[in-house]
Structures are given as C-alpha cells and as structure tokens.
Amino acid sequence: xxxxxxxxxxxxxxxxxxxxxxxxxxxxxxxxxxxxxxxxxxxxxxxxxxxxxxxxxxxxxxxxxxxxxxxxxxxxxxxxxxxxxxxxxxxxxxxxxxxxxxxxxxxxxxxxxxxxxxxxxxxxxxxxxxxxxxxxxxxxxxxxxxxxxxxxxxxxxxxxxxxxxxxxxxxx
Amino acid sequence: xxxxxxxxxxxxxxxxxxxxxxxxxxxxxxxxxxxxxxxxxxxxxxxxxxxxxxxxxxxxxxxxxxxxxxxxxxxxxxxxxxxxxxxxxxxxxxxxxxxxxxxxxxxxxxxxxxxxxxxxxxxxxxxxxx
Numbered sequence: 001x002x003x004x005x006x007x008x009x010x011x012x013x014x015x016x017x018x019x020x021x022x023x024x025x026x027x028x029x030x031x032x033x034x035x036x037x038x039x040x041x042x043x044x045x046x047x048x049x050x051x052x053x054x055x056x057x058x059x060x061x062x063x064x065x066x067x068x069x070x071x072x073x074x075x076x077x078x079x080x081x082x083x084x085x086x087x088x089x090x091x092x093x094x095x096x097x098x099x100x101x102x103x104x105x106x107x108x109x110x111x112x113x114x115x116x117x118x119x120x121x122x123x124x125x126x127x128x129x130x131x132x133x134x135x136x137x138x139x140x141x142x143x144x145x146x147x148x149x150x151x152x153x154x155x156x157x158x159x160x161x162x163x164x165x166x167x168x169x170x171x172x
Numbered sequence: 173x174x175x176x177x178x179x180x181x182x183x184x185x186x187x188x189x190x191x192x193x194x195x196x197x198x199x200x201x202x203x204x205x206x207x208x209x210x211x212x213x214x215x216x217x218x219x220x221x222x223x224x225x226x227x228x229x230x231x232x233x234x235x236x237x238x239x240x241x242x243x244x245x246x247x248x249x250x251x252x253x254x255x256x257x258x259x260x261x262x263x264x265x266x267x268x269x270x271x272x273x274x275x276x277x278x279x280x281x282x283x284x285x286x287x288x289x290x291x292x293x294x295x296x297x298x299x300x301x302x
Contacts, residue, residue, distance in 0.1 A: 022205035026182045044274040047238050051276065054203050054240050061205075122283050125241075125248055138241040146276060 017076040025057045055139040094166045196232040202239035211246035218253045235269040268292040
C-alpha cells in the first residue's frame with residue numbers, strides 16, 4: 001500500500017487485508033462505531049464516516065478482481081484518524097479495462113464542486129442505469145459528496161501481469 | 173392483503189407495510205449484501221397492493237439511520253410507487269426522519285422530494301433516540 005500519509009501521525013483504527021465479505025464489512029462497521037462513540041464522537045459524524053466506509057468496502061466486495069484472494073494481492077482497507085479528520089484507504093486489483101473506466105469516472109467526479117456532485121448524484125439515481133450491484137458510479141459520487149474536500153484521491157500501480165493496484169484514499 | 177414484515181438485522185432495516193393500519197415504515201440501517209432480494213420483494217408487494225387497495229389514507233415513515241447507494245435506488249422506486257397512491261381521493265403523508273445535524277440525510281430527503289415532486293414532512297429526531 002502507498003505509504004504517503006493522508007494525515008500526520010495517524011491513529012490506525014482498522015487495518016485489514018484478506019477476503020472481503022459483507023460479514024467482514026458488518027464487523028468493521030460495528031467496531032468503528034463503538035470506537036468512535038467511546039471517544040465521544042457524535043452520531044451524525046459516525047454515520048457519515050460509516051457511510052463512506054461502507055461504500056468503499058462494498059466497492060471492494062463487488063468489484064475487486066479476485067484472481068489472488070489471499071496474500072499481498074488481496075483487497076486491503078485502512079481507517080485512520082487524527083483529530084477531526086478520518087482517512088479511509090483501500091487497495092485492490094483491477095483489470096486494464098476497469099482501470100480506464102475508473103480513471104475517467106474519478107477524474108470527472110474530482111472536477112465537480114459540491115453542488116455539481118449533488119446534481120450528478122440525483123441524475124445518476126434517476127437514470128435507472130445503476131439498479132442492483134452495478135452502483136459504483138453512484139457510490140463514488142456519494143463518497144465524494146461526504147468527503148472533507150469533495151475529492152477521491154487515487155492512483156494505479158501496474159503489477160506487470162495486466163492488472164493494476166487501485167489505491168483509493170478519502171478524507172472524511 | 174397480508175402485511176409485509178421484515179425484522180431488522182445489522183445491515184437491513186425494519187420494514188413494516190401494514191395496509192390494515194394505514195401505516196408503512198422503514199427503520200434502521202440499509203446496506204444489505206443483496207439489495208435486490210430485500211427491496212425487490214417490497215416493490216412486488218407494493219405493485220400488488222396498489223392494484224387492489226381501497227385505502228383512503230396512508231402514512232409512511234422513512235426513518236433510516238443510514239442507507240447505501242444501492243438501497244437509495246430502491247428507495248426511489250418505492251417512493252415512485254407511493255406517489256402513484258396519491259390522488260384527489262386518497263391522501264398520502266410521507267415523513268422523512270433525520271438527526272438535526274445530519275445534513276446528508278436531510279439532503280437525501282430533499283432530493284427525493286424534488287425527484288418525485290411531492291412534499292414530505294421532515295422530522296428531526298433526537299440523538300437520544302438512538
């Protein structure tokens with residue numbers, strides 16, 4: 001995972017690498033919620049952080065290439081916090097085709113301001129093209145809307161096998 | 173028609189659609205692994221109910237703590253069907269619940285209102301309710 005810090009001296013709350021399922025997701029959400037509430041974080045903020053975490057994790061569950069589901073190529077997630085900023089970072093393998101789609105989608109999202117993000121989210125939801133599992137576009141719009149800087153930071157690292165590590169970072 | 177009842181789990185909300193009481197509600201979290209399985213059943217139930225209902229007044233509470241984007245699509249489909257219930261002879265009240273400083277949930281309610289072109293009652297809930 002890219003070691004460049006999203007925040008200085010982070011307090012790592014969750015770090016997990018391995019097979020990603022909804023059961024893992026639920027366990028993380030419960031753990032994070034309990035951790036934040038114990039620290040006195042108010043419920044609406046806990047919900048916002050969990051919302052971003054859930055979208056990121058469900059993106060891993062539904063879209064991560066699973067050619068090597070265990071080991072250092074397995075999907076990875078980290079949640080860290082310092083003061084009032086929470087940083088969520090995921091890494092997973094993607095195909096060349098999906099890398100291209102993600103690049104276009106995320107570049108477009110990162111050029112939007114908050115009003116444009118809200119408008120694009122509504123349009124995507126009304127379009128009817130995102131029913132079922134294929135909701136990554138809507139999910140990224142939601143993540144960007146809820147992030148501290150309306151940005152989804154990302155990069156792709158080639159593996160030399162035709163796949164890429166997709167590194168995604170969000171500040172909430 | 174029999175009510176539709178779904179007990180809440182960690183990632184699915186309580187769903188209670190009771191035509192005999194004139195009250196439907198959705199309460200809790202919604203980020204199921206299989207969204208279409210949960211909400212597909214709700215939409216099928218609503219389609220059947222709309223074809224046969226003689227009800228004149230319906231109140232629906234959307235009291236989510238959180239819902240993911242996959243659920244958001246289905247919530248819109250549910251709202252579109254509820255809108256079909258509403259006409260000159262039938263009254264529909266939709267109550268959208270949110271924590272006072274949960275602007276995300278408030279904006280979601282406002283966006284849905286605009287999308288289906290219907291006013292909701294926006295209801296502030298206390299954090300102590302959690």
